Amino acid sequence: MLEVDKKEAHLLQKAVRQWESENLISPEQATLLKETWRIREGDWQVVTLYIFIAAISCALMAFGSLVLDEKWIEVLRLKFSLTDGIIATLFAALTVFLCFNGYRRQQRNPDYSLNRELFWLLPILSVGVSVVYLGKTLQYLNSNYGVFWLLATAAYGILGLLLSSRLMWTATLLCLIPAYVKLTYYISGGKAFFLGMNLPCRMILLAGIMVGIHWLFRNNRLYKQVKHITWVGSWLLLLLSGWMISIFGNSASWDEWQQVRQVSLLWWVAAFTVLCVLVLIWGIKSHDTMVRDMAVLFLLLNLYTRYFEYLWDRTHKGVFFTVLALSFWWLGKLLEKRLKGKSVKN
DSSP states (O other): OOEEHHHHHHHHHHHHHHHTTTTSSSSSHHHHHTTTEEEEOEEEEEEHHHHHHHHHHHHHHIIIIIIIHHHHHHHHHHHHHHHHHHHHHHHHHHHHHHHHHHHHHHOOOSOOOOHHHHTHHHHHHHHHHHHHHHHHHHHHHHHHHHHHHHHHHHHHHHHHHTOOHHHHHHHHHHHHHHHHHHHHHTTTOOOOOOOOOHHHHHHHHHHHHHHHHHHHHOOOTTTTGGHHHHHHHHHHHHHHHHHHHHHHHTTSSSHHHHHGGGGGGHHHHHHHHHHHHHHHHHHTTTOOOOOOOOOHHHHHHHHHHHHHIITTTOOOHHHHHHHHHHHHHHHHHHHHHHHHHHHHHH
């Protein structure tokens, strides 16, 4: 992939838009061309990223202080005789206003901007407040919280696709997980097992579904802008769930797991190891560096976990930290080679 600075990227984007407007290339070709370069990150961009991260942190803390505390909302409720339903409607209207305003800004300047992307944090928060007060109005349908998590997921997903917002789509995936967990617990009557699966097993099923949905819609025009987020999140959830299964197996609770002998979980360990190896092979064959590197990291994590489980009390600690140092040295050397290879190509 070609690395260019921001000025060069702006020129390339302008040229592609011009060619597309003159029907010299199709919208699909324009999308493919835009994926052939990326903006080279400079030191100032890293500093800017840190500043925006600080801004997000402050915004979330302000949101927690103002909204989650509910004191100021209660003051407004008493002063204007507002019900939970009215508050939910007001925040829903605020969401529509913010999204419309953000959409207009996006149309005026379609080039990607971190500043504009972080603007979508405001409708994300307003949607959350609206869903919470809608739940209060309906008394959470007799503690069926999963429905409202799912409602928030749907709202974030639709807005994320229509507005091509990566932050909104990230919120979609983050909301999908508790929605799935809460709904499975509600359907199973609060029991530890759902269709014979404990929580980690259920999560690996969700990850598989996410991968399948990604493949199904990977060529969709609206989905193309956010598909990488789903791809990364799906594999991360899949391997993380597999790692949890290798530790806890299909145990129903912490107390039950405490009674289980570690040797009886070796089948789960073997299954997770095979999964990592298969993912690694697939990542290499498909030239997907993200999947390949993630598989390597979880293979290392698997080895370290097994050491703590079976060998921590039986081997010298120096041996473990020596192996740990060598593995990190190897990983650093691998990353250094990759970075040098990229710089030579450019």
